[in-house]
Amino acid sequence: MSLTTADRKPIELRLPRFALSNARWLSPVLLLLLWELGSRSGVIPPRILAAPSTVLGALWELTASGELPANLVVSLARAAAGLGIGLVVGTVLALVAGLSKVGETAVDPLMQIKRTIPSLALTPLFIVWFGIGEAPKITLIAVATVFPIYLNLFSGIRAVDVRLIEAARSFGLSQVQQIIHVILPGALPSFLVGLRYAMGVALLVLVVAEQINASAGLGHLINNARDFMRTDIIVVCLLVYAALGLAADLIVRSLEQHALAWRPSFIKS
């Protein structure tokens, strides 16, 4: 059985010097130090993994030269274009399927079939269709992000409390007014869950899609670095991907805080 915080408190009080027991940053920092030590002592050769200090240096160099920002913009534009298309298509399909029985009959089976095909498996087909330029990359991201948006918004629409819809109806609200005032706001939390998920998917697919013969972007940077065994640059790119993931999460979180301010968990007492 796990200890509750109440159980732990007295121990902390008796041993105030061991406040370090809560320092969650400690083990990552230790790992970095070991890694640096390993690199400097030659245990870890640079062509296996560059030292953290070298990585930092590379990050600085790439930023100062403008190489990283330029490629980052290319990658971001790809992800944004793909996600944007996926968002629009997923939203439209979910509205069609969610707001009408006919729409559901027409759209949902297709989406369920689509779901069974892993999006990345479509890569060869898209290369055949679109070549190796931007189009297959953006299409791949779009196709992969449609489903999480569609699924969450669709089920969000269907899960809106019928009692609320009924109340709106009893006050004579038209169908359109019911959709605007009740159904869409009610489905918004689910939509945002879908958006958060889609952003993660977009990033994941971006990483893979950029391995397709990219002439610019983070993937291009990584491919070049691989050819020259520049592990420092590879690690820099991995850090940037991680930062993108964090940023996506922050964006959705702040969206949620604004759009879902009415939720009890967000209401400041």
Next chain:
Amino acid sequence: MPPSLARPIPETADRDAPAVRVRNFTRRFGQTVVLNDLNIDIGRGEFVALLGRSGSGKTTLLRTLAGLDSAGGQDVTTPATRAVVFQDARLLPWKRVWRNVALGLSGADARARAEAALEEVGLGHRLEVWPSTLSGGESQRASLARALVREPGLLLLDEPFAALDALTRIRMHDLVLSLWRKHAPAVLLVTHDVDEAISLADRVLVLDAGAIAAEEKITLPRPRESNAEFRAIRNRLLGHLGVEAPRAAPVEGALIAFPSGEIVA
């Protein structure tokens, strides 16, 4: 509005015509007949309470009158503007209280009207809060404001006080009565509480076996005390509901105005 819903009274209607008129109304769910050849009239500005066992079809009737369920082309006439207060307040959690009240109102004065309505139910100080921060009683008051702001010809109340504590319920009774006097809608109050029905309504109806099985006109002056006549009416109504009337007169307390009469079904 689809034509099969309860037909609103036309503008040219006879001034003396009742607000609600239902003739030989039958409602089935599959094989089950819930309402069977039911007739009911509610006068303009009349306060009617509807009692009945659980499952007797009270909500079914109310939903038909509210236009939430189709009347299937049967003879059901209601005022054009109707408003419902449900047992659960059904406020939209994503709209601030005043926006909930203003829901569906059009015109530049929507906010002013919503504010006035909230003022009337004593929530003038909570216009801008989220519904989830309201207490149960406050939610029901907001819900009342949302119904009354439309100046309905028919106010439908489906056990609106059932989830409130006894004291809050008494306050809500007073509030409903004063709002009813001021706005004069026809009211249909569905309740399980016989004492509530007797103390509020002009007329109490008992729904049983799909039709109105009994009717009590209440002529006691308001506010109504639990006197001998009150108790006599209560015993008669409880009899119609198939509940043994209490043998001894209940102990009257200063605090608890309605010590018995609640049907726990």
